[in-house]
Amino acid sequence: MTAPLLALLDGTLADVTAPLVRADDLGVVRGDGVFDAALVRVGADGAPLVRDRQAHLDRLERSAEILHLPEPDRAGFERAIDALVAAWDFDAQPEALVRLVLTRGPESGGDPTAFALMAPLAASVVAERERGVAITLLGRGHDGDEVAAMPWLLPGAKSLSYSINMAAKRHAVRHGFDDVVFVAPSGRLLEGPTSTLVVDRGGALLTPSQDGILASITLEHLMRDAPGAGLEVAFAPLEPDDLRTADGAWLLSSGRLVAHVTSVDGEPLPRSPLDAEVRRILDV
Amino acid sequence: MTAPLLALLDGTLADVTAPLVRADDLGVVRGDGVFDAALVRVGADGAPLVRDRQAHLDRLERSAEILHLPEPDRAGFERAIDALVAAWDFDAQPEALVRLVLTRGPESGGDPTAFALMAPLAASVVAERERGVAITLLGRGHDGDEVAAMPWLLPGAKSLSYSINMAAKRHAVRHGFDDVVFVAPSGRLLEGPTSTLVVDRGGALLTPSQDGILASITLEHLMRDAPGAGLEVAFAPLEPDDLRTADGAWLLSSGRLVAHVTSVDGEPLPRSPLDAEVRRILDV
Incomplete structure (x- = not known):
């Protein structure tokens, strides 16, 4: 680099x-x-x-x-x-x-x-906007809503203590994946180590409730501008099966902007019919 | 400083x-x-x-x-x-x-x-060996045994990502306490942000199972040398009430070595009859 x-x-x-x-x-x-x-x-x-x-x-x-x-x-x-x-x-x-x-x-x-x-x-990051990412689901050890009520756990802060996020991403790469979505002990999907998950279920764009996870600026952008394109993005409790049987999914982040999820732990995921529209809204 | x-x-x-x-x-x-x-x-x-x-x-x-x-x-x-x-x-x-x-x-x-x-x-740290610490119990958001099975969460590593440990300690001090013991969602006691808990229950020294928490070198020392003094230290699942009704408790760490717990969320805790013996074993 x-x-x-x-x-x-x-x-x-x-x-x-x-x-x-x-x-x-x-x-x-x-x-x-x-x-x-x-x-x-x-x-x-x-x-x-x-x-x-x-x-x-x-x-x-x-x-x-x-x-x-x-x-x-x-x-x-x-x-x-x-x-x-x-x-x-x-x-x-x-x-x-x-x-x-x-x-x-x-x-x-x-x-x-x-x-x-x-x-x-990095060129590899830019490339993921087009080729997407194969993700793996990894336990995060805690529930977002529980952590949200514990300010000493620094929910919502982008602290410099990112070693777990980095380790999870290395773990994924060592196992042949590109990226990670964390899962709480309750089975709820949370977020990626450096990204936010959005899922297309039958044309509805859903994203995990942000209790205890980082507020995504790219998601804010999507939520603000989606209605103008006739789309809506809603917070929803999501579990792994909601992702595996989705019509498509994306990871949003400030640098990469958007990468569609190509597979979840090896099971292929289709590219959402709304993919082009989401990219247009995000001005990718 | x-x-x-x-x-x-x-x-x-x-x-x-x-x-x-x-x-x-x-x-x-x-x-x-x-x-x-x-x-x-x-x-x-x-x-x-x-x-x-x-x-x-x-x-x-x-x-x-x-x-x-x-x-x-x-x-x-x-x-x-x-x-x-x-x-x-x-x-x-x-x-x-x-x-x-x-x-x-x-x-x-x-x-x-x-x-x-x-x-x-720090003189204040040295002083806590004698005057003890008033602690507060704070949620840690995750269970130790769960995290132990998730290497990407870096269980057992002393990483530089200590911002949550520091924040928990600041939170305690802002609320009039000296230190913290973390509690898992399951109700199990875990460890302090920079220390290990040992409890005296009727003359038995008990410490939380170290699954997913940092292996304490001071605890190792105590476990190795306690039998020579007729004492034993055992791992045990401990809950807040086991601490609140204990005959005494200590926080162990490499610098402070030992500080007895004087109170738990404001409820006084007695000084263990084994306190002097524990200090002698640890060569405080």
Whole structure:
């Protein structure tokens, strides 16, 4: 993978290969911080566009609030994003992911650590928009609605403690799958490690209730614009069989945007008749 | 808090206030790495001793294996520990915690990041050995035995993704408690965010089954040496009432070693008649 560009909150670029973070930063030693990530690419008017920029900054603020971190320096993150977008070579890399990071800072005291990274969207990720993903269902160990009532479990926050999400994805790849959907002990479908599930059941678009799972900005976009196209997206309790017998399904995320589910634990899933419409709504 | 000392795996000390870790290190942006921590203090012979040094290095190796990280450079961590111990001023700070950290390295590729930190054990932590801790029971959202069968949830690994543990502890402190014991949805007691529970029930020392929770080195120590003192420690399924009606209880951890539980959600708990014996066995 190409090294990303790095920007500080004063709007200057820094060398990403030079160390930036202290060894005793709580973001390093405790995964104690938050992040968010948005897609950047050239829009219809030829100018680069940070997709849902304000929604991502809003969610970063919400995540910080859930972790009782100081309020993110929004103007600083805006400056960092602007610096990265201005420096990016969109001819060479037409799509990039900008990631905003805020940690609690050094354990022995000091200011929070904050920076923004911008990296090319991997070609393999872009390809999944067209070829879809073979998924496996993996237990998540807990129920979303239960966790939603336990703020100390940080439901709804995009924390830096993503090692389980990463491990689940590695587990899937080692077993020949592309991605994961987590299942609660109750049998309810939850979300992917870095994505949100939407299922087509007879023309109705359904997505797991977001209690205790991360609010998806791509899903918000779909929910907002689907009615204009005569479609509706509803929250619903979904179980594995609802997915296996669906007319199609997708994983939504901010970078990949959409990938249709081609199979569930090896059983093929059809491509939804609404697939083209969903992509149009999401402006893929 | 005093800034810690920092050592690299070549055995040299580095300035902890200077950045060491890249912004795109997976330890920072994903909490993707492992750590372990051991107590260091002057032993009976007057020489500094890293308590259970090899057991902590063993556990670091197991954690790395669970995360599919490269095997830790054990000789390098030994060098780093030696450098830190040699540089430490035990007259000024008689007790310290040495922390070993290994991350997956930069996201765009490169070697794992590894270092060791040594910080004074906070006076408030040392004081809890004598004054004990008021605890609150908080839901953990999942059952240990369920998680034990799901390797992608990283059961048994001391990963850098500790934000939930930190959040639970902050939640407790905000509500007037000192520490936390997690409870599974099944009602089983699990562990503390950074400690292991041991309960005295009528002279029997009981601790929650370690399925899906972190193997405690302090507990291992207690289990190994208790029989020599005529005591035994057994794994048992424990529920909140087993704790509330106990003859006493302790939280064990590598730095604090032992803190007796003074109350559970405000209900006082007696100090166990075995308290002095437990401390003697643990060489507190």
